[in-house]
Each structure stands twice: as C-alpha cells, then as structure tokens.
Amino acid sequence: MKNFLFILLFFSAYLSSCQDSSVVESAEKKWIDEKDKLRVLCTTEMVASLVSSVADDKIALLVLIKGELDPHSYEPVKGDEEKLFYADLVFYNGLGLEHGPSLRNYLQGQEKAVAISKDLLEVHSQRLIEIDGAVDPHIWMDISLFSEGIKVIERVLKEKDPLHKEIYQKNAVLAYREFQEKHQSILELVWQLPENKRYLVTSHDAFNYFAYAYLATEEEKKNGSWKQRVMAPEGLAPEGHLSLHDIKNVVEHLRRYKIPCLFPEANVNKDAINKVLSASLEKGMEVSISRFALYGDSMGEEGKERGSYFRMLEHNAQSFVQEMSKPSKEEIE
Numbered sequence: 001m002k003n004f005l006f007i008l009l010f011f012s013a014y015l016s017s018c019q020d021s022s023v024v025e026s027a028e029k030k031w032i033d034e035k036d037k038l039r040v041l042c043t044t045e046m047v048a049s050l051v052s053s054v055a056d057d058k059i060a061l062l063v064l065i066k067g068e069l070d071p072h073s074y075e076p077v078k079g080d081e082e083k084l085f086y087a088d089l090v091f092y093n094g095l096g097l098e099h100g101p102s103l104r105n106y107l108q109g110q111e112k113a114v115a116i117s118k119d120l121l122e123v124h125s126q127r128l129i130e131i132d133g134a135v136d137p138h139i140w141m142d143i144s145l146f147s148e149g150i151k152v153i154e155r156v157l158k159e160k161d162p163l164h165k166e167i168y169q170k171n172a173v174l175a176y177r178e179f180q181e182k183h184q185s186i187l188e189l190v191w192q193l194p195e196n197k198r199y200l201v202t203s204h205d206a207f208n209y210f211a212y213a214y215l216a217t218e219e220e221k222k223n224g225s226w227k228q229r230v231m232a233p234e235g236l237a238p239e240g241h242l243s244l245h246d247i248k249n250v251v252e253h254l255r256r257y258k259i260p261c262l263f264p265e266a267n268v269n270k271d272a273i274n275k276v277l278s279a280s281l282e283k284g285m286e287v288s289i290s291r292f293a294l295y296g297d298s299m300g301e302e303g304k305e306r307g308s309y310f311r312m313l314e315h316n317a318q319s320f321v322q323e324m325s326k327p328s329k330e331e332i333e
C-alpha cells in the first residue's frame, strides 16, 4: 500500500510538473503568435513591472530571466533566441546588470533593445552609485530612482505604438505618482527604526541604493558616510569567491556598528553569510541570521500581476525592520 501511495504521489508530481512546463510553453507560443499587440520582452521581472505600469494590457509581455535565476551571469538558453528574434521591443535594466557575454552582445547590438536606465545614465548620472569603479546596476532597490525608467518606457512605447499614445501617457503619469507614494511609504516603514539600528548586512552588494534611499540620514548622504549603512561579503555580482580578508572586514563592521543580524538573499548561495556568522560567533559576538531572506536580484514568487515589485520592496523593508527591532541581550539587561 505504501509503495502504491508513493507511486501515485510520484506520478501526480510528475504530471503537475508536465502541466507547469506546458503552461509556460503555451504562454510563450501565444506571445510569439501574437498578431494584434506589440511583442515586448523584458530581461527581468523588475523591468517587466515597470513596463507593465505604463503599458498595462496594451502589449504582449514576456520575461526572459525568471524566478531565482541570476541576471548578472544569465546566458540565453534553448528557446531564448526565438524570443529575442520575435520581440518587437526588448527592455533591459542596463548599467552592466546583464553581463553574460552572449546576452550583453545581443542587447548592445540591437536597435530594438532599450535600457530602462537610459535617462539615469544620460541625464541623472549624479544619482548613480559607483562601487570600485563600476556603476552599481541594482537601481530597482530605490523606487524613486527606478521610476525614472517610466519616462523612457513611455517615450519608446508611444513611438512604436502611436495608436495607444494617449493611454501610455496617462498611465505613465499615474505610475510615476504611484511610485513616489510607495517610495515614501517604504521610507516611513524603515524609519520606524532608530538611526543606530538602520545598518544592513546582506550576501552580495545589491543594497547600496536601498541604503542610500531608505537607511541613511540626509547628512550622511551629503558627506558620503551613508556607505557605512550597508555591507556585503560578496561584490556587485555574486561569484562565491571570498577571501579571509573580506570576512574579517564584515565581522569588524558588525562589531563597530553593533549589528546583530545578517540577511541572506533568496537567490544567492548562503555560504558567504554562514562564514561571516561562524567567524563572528568565534569572537563571542551576538549575531544571528535573519529568519527571512531578502530579495536582491529576484522577486521571489511569479511576478505576473502589477505590484509584485512593490511587494518585494515591502517584504525587504518589513523583514529588515522586524529583525533589527529585536532588542539585543545588552539592551534587555
């Protein structure tokens, strides 16, 4: 009987996985066969959220790098070439995020590929953060910064699909306003924590914009010391190479700012964070790992409907506040 149940469970799991992949295939086929709407391909779920806030249902939208896949190193897989070929427009993050060689070459060589960070780079470059000489591509971590992409998307959609010009314009105005409101609400949420608790340590360097926008004081933004608000053992792209020196630096940072909690990231290996934890505990420090992983380069659950980008930021902010507001042993005594 047990064997029978096992086989039954196995087959039902097998059938549901077949169903899942056939659902994905049919959605992709439907997108390729789309005749009436503009076929728009977005590299990441975050870019797709921004695009759908302007386009709503007036375009056929498909995401290239889904789920927990790493956008930094992503290389096209079987079936992707077809998507890139059939797309009327490709929106990507830019600023070096998509740096897998084949994808990067494709994006740079195609007129139909547009970086949503175009205006940031060309008009507001002072708002971009540089880390070790490279521009930090994680702009979605600051809603007000990411919302600058709305204007780029609006311009391109109006040009490619002038029939819906007025709708794009109206949606863009509403979306821009909504993004500013969400930005403010995240700021208010995080600032429930006192200044001395607003320090974030995560797996990789994805949270610089988050720290600048939501953790730092105005004074720190002016004098550059906001950088102390965030630290990660791994660099801008998680690569898994970690020296003893890197670990020592993070441990020292935890001690200096009395940071009690390390935050793992949903799509990044936890080795680096675990190494920092062991090294801190060895030194007798009071440090633990957060119960909740943060979303750095992925949005977690399927981000089809509008708003899951906001949910991702809210999740990060709420998790941070919840863990960092726990009193330390010292404070209890």
Ligand SMILES: [Zn+2]
Binding pocket: 072, 138, 204, 205, 206, 236, 237, 238, 296, 297
């Ligand atoms: Zn990243």
